[in-house]
Amino acid sequence: MLSLVNLDKHFGALHVTDNVSLDLRPGECHALIGPNGAGKTTLIHQISGTLQPDSGQILFNGSDITALPPHRRAQAGLGRTFQITSILPEFTVLENVALAVQARRGSSFRFLRTVAKNRQINNRALECLALFTLTDRADRPASALSHGEKRLLELAIAIAGEPEALLLDEPMAGMGKEESATLTETLLTLKRDYPILLVEHDMDAVFALADRVSVLVYGQIVATGSPDEVRANPQARAAYLGDEAC
Amino acid sequence: MSTTLFLIQLLNGVQLGLLLFLISAGLTLVFGVMGFINLAHGVQYMIGAYLLVAFYSVTGHFMAAMLLAMLAALVIGLLLEVFIFRHLYDRDHLDQVLVTFGIIIFLNQLVKVIWGATPLTLDPPEFLSGSFQLVEGLMYPTYRVAIIVAGLAVALLLWLLVTRTKLGMLVRAGSTNAEMVSALGVNIHRLFMVVFGFGAMLAGFAGALAAPIFSAEPGMGDDLLIVAFVVIIIGGIGSIRGAFIAAILVGLVDTLGRSMVTDILKLFMDASAANQIGPALASMAIYVLMAAVLFFKPTGLFPARASR
Amino acid sequence: MRGANLAALVIFALLAATPWLAEFWGGSYLISLVMKAMILGIAALSLDLLIGHAGMVSFGHAAFVGIGAYTTGIMITEGAPDLSAILPVTIAIATAFALVTGAISLRTSGVYFIMITLAFGQMVFFTMSSLSDYGGDDGLTLWERADAFGTGLFDSDTGLFYTILATLIVVTLLLRRIVGSRFGRVLRAAKQNPTRVESMGYSVFAYRLTAYVIAGIIAALAGVLFANQSEFISPATAAWQRSGDLIIMVVLGGMGLRHGALFGALAIVLLEEGLSTLTHDWRLIFGPMLVLMVLYTKGGIAGLLEPRRDT
Ligand SMILES: Nc1ncnc2c1ncn2[C@@H]1O[C@H](COP(=O)(O)OP(=O)(O)OP(=O)(O)O)[C@@H](O)[C@H]1O
Ligand SMILES: [Mg+2]
Numbered sequence: 001m002l003s004l005v006n007l008d009k010h011f012g013a014l015h016v017t018d019n020v021s022l023d024l025r026p027g028e029c030h031a032l033i034g035p036n037g038a039g040k041t042t043l044i045h046q047i048s049g050t051l052q053p054d055s056g057q058i059l060f061n062g063s064d065i066t067a068l069p070p071h072r073r074a075q076a077g078l079g080r081t082f083q084i085t086s087i088l089p090e091f092t093v094l095e096n097v098a099l100a101v102q103a104r105r106g107s108s109f110r111f112l113r114t115v116a117k118n119r120q121i122n123n124r125a126l127e128c129l130a131l132f133t134l135t136d137r138a139d140r141p142a143s144a145l146s147h148g149e150k151r152l153l154e155l156a157i158a159i160a161g162e163p164e165a166l167l168l169d170e171p172m173a174g175m176g177k178e179e180s181a182t183l184t185e186t187l188l189t190l191k192r193d194y195p196i197l198l199v200e201h202d203m204d205a206v207f208a209l210a211d212r213v214s215v216l217v218y219g220q221i222v223a224t225g226s227p228d229e230v231r232a233n234p235q236a237r238a239a240y241l242g243d244e245a246c
Numbered sequence: 247m248s249t250t251l252f253l254i255q256l257l258n259g260v261q262l263g264l265l266l267f268l269i270s271a272g273l274t275l276v277f278g279v280m281g282f283i284n285l286a287h288g289v290q291y292m293i294g295a296y297l298l299v300a301f302y303s304v305t306g307h308f309m310a311a312m313l314l315a316m317l318a319a320l321v322i323g324l325l326l327e328v329f330i331f332r333h334l335y336d337r338d339h340l341d342q343v344l345v346t347f348g349i350i351i352f353l354n355q356l357v358k359v360i361w362g363a364t365p366l367t368l369d370p371p372e373f374l375s376g377s378f379q380l381v382e383g384l385m386y387p388t389y390r391v392a393i394i395v396a397g398l399a400v401a402l403l404l405w406l407l408v409t410r411t412k413l414g415m416l417v418r419a420g421s422t423n424a425e426m427v428s429a430l431g432v433n434i435h436r437l438f439m440v441v442f443g444f445g446a447m448l449a450g451f452a453g454a455l456a457a458p459i460f461s462a463e464p465g466m467g468d469d470l471l472i473v474a475f476v477v478i479i480i481g482g483i484g485s486i487r488g489a490f491i492a493a494i495l496v497g498l499v500d501t502l503g504r505s506m507v508t509d510i511l512k513l514f515m516d517a518s519a520a521n522q523i524g525p526a527l528a529s530m531a532i533y534v535l536m537a538a539v540l541f542f543k544p545t546g547l548f549p550a551r552a553s554r
Numbered sequence: 555m556r557g558a559n560l561a562a563l564v565i566f567a568l569l570a571a572t573p574w575l576a577e578f579w580g581g582s583y584l585i586s587l588v589m590k591a592m593i594l595g596i597a598a599l600s601l602d603l604l605i606g607h608a609g610m611v612s613f614g615h616a617a618f619v620g621i622g623a624y625t626t627g628i629m630i631t632e633g634a635p636d637l638s639a640i641l642p643v644t645i646a647i648a649t650a651f652a653l654v655t656g657a658i659s660l661r662t663s664g665v666y667f668i669m670i671t672l673a674f675g676q677m678v679f680f681t682m683s684s685l686s687d688y689g690g691d692d693g694l695t696l697w698e699r700a701d702a703f704g705t706g707l708f709d710s711d712t713g714l715f716y717t718i719l720a721t722l723i724v725v726t727l728l729l730r731r732i733v734g735s736r737f738g739r740v741l742r743a744a745k746q747n748p749t750r751v752e753s754m755g756y757s758v759f760a761y762r763l764t765a766y767v768i769a770g771i772i773a774a775l776a777g778v779l780f781a782n783q784s785e786f787i788s789p790a791t792a793a794w795q796r797s798g799d800l801i802i803m804v805v806l807g808g809m810g811l812r813h814g815a816l817f818g819a820l821a822i823v824l825l826e827e828g829l830s831t832l833t834h835d836w837r838l839i840f841g842p843m844l845v846l847m848v849l850y851t852k853g854g855i856a857g858l859l860e861p862r863r864d865t
Contacts, residue, residue: 048753074755086750088743099743103755108736109764115736161754283665285798333849339665340611344805344848347798352841359835472676472794479669526684533673533680537658540670544662 001026001195002078002165007046007056009219016042017053018219024165029187029196031206031227034216040199041083043216044169047197048080049073061164074103079163081154083170083199089143093134096142096153097125100160128160132186148179155186165195172202184208207231250384255505256498257380261390263497264397268452269470270477270489271404272445278484278550279420280335280438285346286326288471289353290446294319294453295462296357299366308371315454316447323446327439335438350468358464365463393455400448401490408486417441422484422550473500476536482546492547496532503531557859562726562813565820569719573712585711587827589783592718593776595819596725598803600772605801606810607733608765609745613668614655614675615800618770620682620792621648622777627696627787628688636701637778644774651678652770656763675797682789693788700782708782718779725772726816732768741765806847808856817855 002024009017016039024030032040045051047058049070058066065073074080088096095116101124102108102115115121129135132152137145142153151171158166171187172180184205190196191209200206206213207227214224215236223229223236230236273287297318301311330349334342369375370389377385408414416437420427428434453467460466477496481488508524515523539547569588576584597619604610625644629635655674662670688694699708707713732738744751744758752758781787790796799822807818825843829836851857 050749050753069757070749070752071755071757074753080753082750086747088746088750090746091743095739099739099751100754102736102739108740108756108761110736111738112731112735114731114734115739116734157750157754277665283668330845330849339668340605340801340805340809341848343611343613343668343798344802345845347802348841348844348848350841351837351844355835355837355841359838468795472672475669476673479666479673483665522684522686526681529680529684530677533677536673537670540662540666541658544666 001061002047002197003057003059004043004047005057005059007043007053007058009042009046009051009053011042016219017046020056020216020219020221022214022221022224024195024197026195028211029191029198029209031198031200031210031213032216033200033203033206033213038216039219040216041169044080044167044197044199047073047167048078074161074163077162077164078167079158079161079165079194080167081158081169081171083173085147085150085154087142087150087153087157089141091142092139093129093142093145093153094122094125094138097128097156097160098122100157101125101128104160104162125160128156131159131190132156148175151175152183159190159194163194165197166190167197169199170201171198172200172205180205251505253380253384254386255501257386257390257394259498259501260494261394261397261497262501263494264394264401265452265456266470266474266477266497267401267490267493268397268448268455269474270481270493271486272442272448273474274478274481274484274486274489275417275441276445277478279417279441282331282335283339283342283346284331285343285471286349286353287346287445287449287474288467288469289350290319290323290449290467291453291456291470292357292462292464292467293322293353294450295457295460295466296361296366296453297450298454298457299361299368299462302368308374312451312454316451319450319453320443320447323450324439324443326446327442331442332435332438354464354468361462361464363464365461366457367461368458370458389458393459396455400451404486405490413437413440418550473532476532479546480536480539482548482550484550485546485548488546488548488550496535499531499535500528503528507531556812558812558814558856561859562816565816566719566723569722570716573715582711585715586783587823589711589715589718590780591820591823592722593780593783594800594803594823595816596718596722596779597773597776598800598807598815598819599725599729600769600776601800602804602807602809602815603729603732603765603769603772605804606814607738607745608741608762610762610766611668611801612659612671612766612769613794613797613801614671614673614678615769615773616794616796617675617678617792618648618652618773619777619780619796620678620789621651622774622779623781623787623791624682624685624688624777625774626700626778626781627694628685630696630698630700630781631688631694635698637703640700640778641775644778645771648770648774649767652767653763656766656770660759660762660766672794672797675792675794679789679792679794682792689788691789693786693790696781696785696787699785700778714779714782718783721775721779722816725775726813729772730812737761737764802844806844806854808854811853811856814854814856821855 004020004022007017007020020043034040042051046053049068053066057064060076060078065076088099098121101121105121126135126138129138132155134149134152134156137149142150145153151173155171172183175183180202187209198209210227212224213227213230215222215230223233225233269287269291273284276282276284294315297315298311301314302308305311330345334345374389374392376388378388378391380386408417416427416432420437473496477492478489480496481492507528508520511520511524569592572588573585576582597615601612601615604612622644625647626640629640629643659667659670659674683691702708702717707717740751740756740761744761748758777791780791803818803822804815806821807816808814826836826840829839
């Protein structure tokens, strides 16, 4: 449902995305792994429209979205989270999610009716918060959350946008072992509803969640396959899994 | 328009451009290195003009007065930096705008209180008065030639300073990445102070140079400040080279625009309409230029840093 | 009731009583001073939508006031003095100007946005200075006020006064609703984190441009009132220093805080007035006061009344 075709991008002399082709099938969780600086985040940015590729194509649900700005891609059904937590610090937790819900509930060019007490929006936002056990944090300012909670809020915002596919950039980044394990459980249930392109360093999570794994090294995909195949692939081991051991 | 007249306007444009460069140089560095919007930079230009007049009436010697005015402008700049601006580098741009706006209000009034509201005129010194024959049949006031020469000399000096000295290297590094410079163990506060004082002195120098032509009056720096901002935005914030090119460009567009737009309009509309619209278009020309530049290059012609 | 609301209520009551108070003290001078303050309040409130809620520091807002004033002045001079004509024309011009300059300005951000709005403001200023049929640099005295839909409401100072007060109240309520609406929420969110808002599916540009147009129209309406109140139009209305004044009002009043811009406008006008009775050179006091207030206070006047952020 999401396909990258021969994507290429340079940052000056750095070839950060080198002829990358990759696809995400309906119902699957496709993990993208690779060492630091491999270009994973840059790739996610290109899919979500934050960065433009130099060449290549991005297809989503059969249509070419390469030239669309980020908000149009989100409207088309691409939801994402950010590696570096990106939330609205001055809003309450509820309002963070409500804003994402609002994007799916008719036009926001409405100027006179107060939105803060809109039942429909708030109820849906609360449902999303409940998925990530953030219900009792709803009225806190988002900036007052712990790091782990902020990571969950990221996800709640993404889900609230009713995406057709999710791009998750290291959802476990900075989380403790226990938190990661809980989140892995949550993602396992989410996986039933949303195809996920997952960037993650936590190998336990990757092997628990992924149906397929692609390994990105210096901007190139060096291996793609089932978790077991990739685990056995010498190139992938050399480039990445080896590093993980030490 | 005759060729002579055109040449004279061209020279006037270059001369305005160089004055603008003297003001913009400090502004763009302070902006680029410290991320600081200094609206009060225009007042430093005004102060330079008044200081020249004041020191001239004391010493009776033009060059001595010029030197003293520059020194005093430097001191005033340093005092402002130490007592006020230093506390604003970490604040957001809005606070910087407000504080420096308050300083404009204060200093404009102070100048009025000390020297009165009427413009003070001053003759250029004996050896720079009169006119100068540039080419056959083209006379140009000697003092204006002197401004052009002085402006070019300072530009050259500045370029050498920025590209050839350790201080210049730090300044350039600072305007692309201030954190890195302070991480290298450079005393960034001292660097800021030097850059600031130097910028203030250059603005004061521009004001002093301009005094014999435009006379000294309260608020004379206000509109020029806006033009200087146009210059550094077009040139790209933090770039001396950009400021130089943009300053000359703006000086030429403004001067030639004022003298030619009406005539050009008369070619395809009737004279009275052209007289109506011409001056408006001419005074807008530099802003149109800036909007056009920003439209195509949102960070100016020679951006010093990737984003800010 | 919250502190700021209470203070605002007291202020509105005092404003409403001004024409009556003026009979005992201050006379028509007081009335016109308060009218001026309220008009500035309207303009400052509209600017706060941009600065306080959308994070767009526009340094050319006085241009819109100038556009309103000049449209009014020119139409009165040219024999179309009825508000039924003046208002639509003003709104149309302000909208067009805001759409064009806003679309260009919004390509930039931060410092560049401040400077490009300033440049557009200067363009308006110079255009007005060059209108030699309408006074050029010196400005133009209007020999009559606009016709308020044939009611003669503007013929008396009292009528104009209450029109201005009513406009102020309507604008206050309107802006408050806008800030709390779906639209306002997107705007406030984009101020904190535009990338995130963009990735939720909102075109931040479209929301900001709309806000720029709304603020521009309101400021232009303030300009219409201003031309009627002062019976004089001049390029000085659109000078960059006036844009600076509006920013001062917004910030000292309390950016993005309820009624902040109104408090700011009233406080600045009163302060200027008070200081100028002390000394002719009141700016020598006002300048340093401004510096000290920015350096040592946070949240402005509304922040003192109500330390909590308003949403
Ligand atoms: N805006 C940019 N300009 C220049 N280089 C960049 C930019 N963004 C990223 N890079 C460089 O591109 C390379 C890839 O970065 P990217 O963030 O995509 O890596 P990553 O695979 O996500 O790494 P990590 O696992 O650390 O998150 C890095 O070398 C980085 O320094
Ligand atoms: Mg990354």
